Amino acid sequence: MNDSPLDLEARAHSEHAQELRLWLRLLTCSQLIEKRVRAGLREQFDTTLPRFDLMAQLERHPEGLKMKDLSHRLMVTGGNVTGITDQLVNEGLVERLDVDGDRRAFRVALTDLGRTTFAEMARQHEAWIVDAFEGLSPRDLDSLHKLLGKVKAHQLDINQRIEE
Amino acid sequence: MNDSPLDLEARAHSEHAQELRLWLRLLTCSQLIEKRVRAGLREQFDTTLPRFDLMAQLERHPEGLKMKDLSHRLMVTGGNVTGITDQLVNEGLVERLDVDGDRRAFRVALTDLGRTTFAEMARQHEAWIVDAFEGLSPRDLDSLHKLLGKVKAHQLDINQRIEE
Numbered sequence: 001m002n003d004s005p006l007d008l009e010a011r012a013h014s015e016h017a018q019e020l021r022l023w024l025r026l027l028t029c030s031q032l033i034e035k036r037v038r039a040g041l042r043e044q045f046d047t048t049l050p051r052f053d054l055m056a057q058l059e060r061h062p063e064g065l066k067m068k069d070l071s072h073r074l075m076v077t078g079g080n081v082t083g084i085t086d087q088l089v090n091e092g093l094v095e096r097l098d099v100d101g102d103r104r105a106f107r108v109a110l111t112d113l114g115r116t117t118f119a120e121m122a123r124q125h126e127a128w129i130v131d132a133f134e135g136l137s138p139r140d141l142d143s144l145h146k147l148l149g150k151v152k153a154h155q156l157d158i159n160q161r162i163e164e
Numbered sequence: 165m166n167d168s169p170l171d172l173e174a175r176a177h178s179e180h181a182q183e184l185r186l187w188l189r190l191l192t193c194s195q196l197i198e199k200r201v202r203a204g205l206r207e208q209f210d211t212t213l214p215r216f217d218l219m220a221q222l223e224r225h226p227e228g229l230k231m232k233d234l235s236h237r238l239m240v241t242g243g244n245v246t247g248i249t250d251q252l253v254n255e256g257l258v259e260r261l262d263v264d265g266d267r268r269a270f271r272v273a274l275t276d277l278g279r280t281t282f283a284e285m286a287r288q289h290e291a292w293i294v295d296a297f298e299g300l301s302p303r304d305l306d307s308l309h310k311l312l313g314k315v316k317a318h319q320l321d322i323n324q325r326i327e328e
Contacts, residue, residue: 007320018305019297020290023197025312030194032319033187039326126184133183135318136311141182144311147304148189154299155196156171162203 033132040128045121050074052125054084055093055110055118064097064107093117197296204292209285214238216289218248219257219274219282228261228271257281 008024008031034049041047057073058065065073071081085108088094093114099105110118133141173188198213205211221237222229229237235245249272252258257278263269274282297305 009316017290017294018309019294022297022305022309022312023293025309025316026190027194027198029312029315029319030191032316032323034191036319036323036326039323126181129187130181130183131322132319133186133315135314140311140314141186143307144315145182145186145189147300147308147311148186148193150299150304151193151297151308152189152196155193155200155296158295159196159200159203162200 033129036132037125037128040124041121044124045117047121051084051088052121054081054088055114056122058094058108058110059115059118059122062109064109066099066105066107070108088114197293200296201289201292204288205285208288209281211285215248215252216285218245218252219278220286222258222272222274223279223282223286226273228273230263230269230271234272252278 008028009021038049041049041052045052053074054070057070067081067085070085074081085094089096089108092111094108095111095114096106096108099107133144136144171192173185173192202213205213205216209216217238218234221234231245231249234249238245249258253260253272256275258272259275259278260270260272263271297308300308
């Protein structure tokens with residue numbers, strides 16, 4: 001695996017700061033787990049991560065979301081929100097609903113079929129993620145959660161300062 | 165920041181497995197740090213992460229790389245390798261060199277200008293990464309490195325089993 005583009009740690013020289021090796025390890029972990037999730041979604045559900053993420057957002061908003069709110073919430077995973085929505089509508093997983101008081105706007109929401117389909121994908125997704133961390137004891141899980149909490153809080157501060 | 169698409173943890177319901185919350189926290193950390201790196205590369209060097217990654221690969225291979233080896237090594241960050249290489253050649257940061265015994269192939273390598281430019285970017289990149297983890301004590305850094313090492317080894321095993 002040393003030569004794999006997915007093992008980014010191989011890129012760190014020994015003279016590099018410990019933090020750099022830690023960063024490459026963190027990035028490697030997130031890319032390895034994401035790779036497993038993408039493969040599972042493709043093989044078991046013939047779907048993609050952007051489609052899964054879009055349905056996950058709609059599952060959190062049973063009343064539906066306007067397209068611009070949906071796009072905003074999917075900024076990270078990207079993908080063509082309009083194109084994916086069209087696909088999901090064609091497959092009967094998502095429907096377009098009117099917006100009260102705005103005849104030109106519409107909301108999108110999961111259909112009943114979309115809800116049951118997503119529930120099955122989410123159950124499997126959770127199992128993949130549980131697998132990813134099964135090498136850790138309950139105490140390890142807790143430590144990792146706290147340590148990453150410190151990193152997250154600090155980086156949120158930094159990013160906020162930069163944006164000001 | 166609760167409503168930000170970058171704080172993925174907000175997506176986890178309380179009934180979800182601890183592992184799922186941990187995964188969203190890990191993903192949030194890596195995306196926040198990557199966002200800071202992208203912003204810094206853009207503002208201080210007018211460049212992008214795929215360009216930086218391509219130059220980082222060439223810095224590790226002073227003898228140059230054939231295009232297919234370069235593409236293989238950049239699979240993760242993606243980007244249009246040929247297009248980026250052309251840009252960097254035009255800017256005098258990268259050059260094309262002949263391959264002995266194969267008149268149709270060529271290698272690409274950093275020029276002297278490319279090497280000094282990359283050294284400055286890499287120094288700054290390392291400083292951003294050191295900043296990202298400055299909320300952690302030396303002991304925390306070590307714990308996080310070990311815990312992520314367990315996650316990485318386990319996920320490499322899983323991915324290998326899946327690919328077989």
